Amino acid sequence: MGYRTIVKDNDPFKTLHKKCRPVTEFNQKLWDLLDDMADTMYKADGVGLAAPQVGTLRRLFIIDVGEGLIEFINPEILQTSGEQDGSEGCLSFPGEYGMVKRPNYVKMRAQDRNGNFFEVEGEELFARAMCHENDHLDGIVFKDRVYRMLREDEL
């Protein structure tokens, strides 16, 4: 078990706004990072966490929308369709929520922790989470895509 500090938007290094590099080594260091990220995400009650949010500028994230943990390494969006409109937040922006439009269906390809490629598709919350987390790898945060922030009485 290991918890990592979640990088917030006031981070002086602007970590959340930088583009991440691909993962090239599938080794113990990567597995420790993934395990720590899962502990950190569950402790914070999140449904997704990307590596830059724990200070590592590498292309990987994890998601658990209630159907089990999935680790995405070097992910790529293969296909999207439809549209959904809903509220979104981020562990790096505690207490802030806003309305973001996302595709309703997303198909991705990624590598698992051993480097094996897999494909996964999802709709609604899962699709939203894949888009949100994938954005983090390009230095894009949800507030860059929000068209309206929510007030406290709307949460």
Ligand code: NI
């Ligand atoms: Ni986020």
